[in-house]
Amino acid sequence: MAKKTYDLLFKLLLIGDSGVGKTCLLFRFSDDAFNTTFISTIGIDFKIKTVELGGKKIKLQIWDTAGQERFHTITTSYYRGSMGIMLVYDITNMKTFDNISKWLRNIDEHANEDVEKMILGNKCDMDDKRQVPTARGEAIAREHNIPFLETSAKANINVEQAFMNLAQAILNKTPGRISEPSLVNINQQDTSSRRCC
């Protein structure tokens, strides 16, 4: 068995319509690279990254799901174990934004009640093709009281931030059963949305 090299393990899940860039976001975060040549995700994919937050080494175990309805039986079983869920849409595709409410309902149905959520409007580098105004993303996020960011996996905008914010939110409410609770750095959680570009 490998030696434990982390203090906490957080399980995250990426959901959203197909083609919004879930795999690219994850690849940017885990490997700091962008690849335009991703094949479609079939079933479920998996990445891991260890980060430091509040003086703790946190291992992020991130599940990347297929967007299409057919794969939901496979993917919804991961909702339950997830501590944080990223909902991703594509700012150049209104339909993917309209479906955010559908994805939110899926979370209500399948995830733990106290799961941390975050909404991401990806591809914000493509402003000339924008169909979803930032204000609309902000509005739906406010309505559901979920943090929101516009991201670009391609231009590397807000990607690290998004994952770190989500991890921080989970950390903030993690009871200090591991090591001394006094050491957990309870930062003011930054829930304000940030605009990019």
Place this chain on the structure above:
Amino acid sequence: MASGYHQRLQEFEILLESDVIDSEALRKLCFLSGCPHEKSIRSRCWKILLNYLPLERQKWKAELQKQRNLYKQYLQEMIILPGKKMKSKELSSGELCDHPLNPNPNSEWSETFRDNEMLVQIDKDCRRLCPDLSFFQQATEFPCDDLLNAMSDVETLRKRVEHCALQTETVSKNRLGITVNMVTKKRTQSEEYALLPDGKEAHWEVVERILFVYAKLNPGLNYVQGMNEILGPIYYTLASDSDQDCREFAEADSFFLLTCLMGETRDFFIKTLDDSACGIGNQMRKLTDLLKTLDMPLWQQLQDQELRPQFYAFRWITLLLSQEFFLPDVLRIWDSLFSDSKRFDFLIYLCCAMLMSVRGDVLKNDFPTNMKLLQGCIILGSYWDKKNADVVIHPFTPDNVPGLQLPETRTKQDTMKYLTMGLLNLFLWCVQDGEGKETLERTGAFFKLFFCRTNLQLHK
């Protein structure tokens, strides 16, 4: 070596030139040695193995003619006629009895919207089909004439995809309550996948059209992500054939080969069948059961780490391993898969061999490392490249695998021979249960050898 290859070509030709194809002999030859791409051998073999062509050779011409005409008719019904209608609706300013806001679910417009949604999904997937290969981005020599000639008065799939993007744009503005008409004429494609000029179409667009027609004809199944990965290797094989007739009708023929193949695997794609005997769930169960009988410790490890087959085998099985290997290797594996009458049992054995080929690492790694290994690293041979030379995981060396001796310098044909023998071993396992475990372990070793000693790129 060269003479051996020629001899193999000849064996194929003799079989394929006979008046009535000896199905048994052909299957055996394809299974064991794989089909050469040269001289249309693979294309012809697959058409026979998937029962698209009858065994009587004299019937081929008429059969192909009939089916190709049928496909042409499908194109008329599914794309050209609706496309003309759409175009004329767009143009006519007169009163309409059916209109886009018609709430009637049987309205033609609502069908159009449903189709468009499906089309956009197909489009997304086809653009990213086999991205490591330039083939699908290249223009086909044989674009669909019926569509090209009718371009101006038909709403083609390409235009429909573009218009879908524009339509949603307009709606979004309305929803905001902003009345400014801001519809721009911009194309929504990303620069990486720029469209070819009008009059030309890329191979991926042909694939898209085939999938659209297939989905329209199979409404119970519709389009499911991953079908593109099944069609890709088939279309590639036909559209890159040396024979002009084969290339020219690659679209129609691929459509029917897809139909034949999906006839056997379609259940894997249907969500409601997931837990039934024919669904994907049962296939994955078969795999874990097989592993349990063959390699208890490995099975136990996967069990302990909750490494469920859904994480890796779901994709392996639904896509017939097409995302796990480089295309040339996929073609070779499919030669054997298609020629085996128990083809899906065989697929399960292959998956099991893949698992066992990495057992050494799986047994000592933690969950995330194993996940990564099973989900991607076997794929590109990178796993074995990294391992090359310094780590010997399996007790098997070429010397203690009967019949296998690694020559000093190796050619591609040699390498294929090893894979072939690996497959053969698996096949033997199917027929003689007795020494099953040992044989399968050997096959695992074969896979390892296969990937560790080659950076196999069969493309010249």
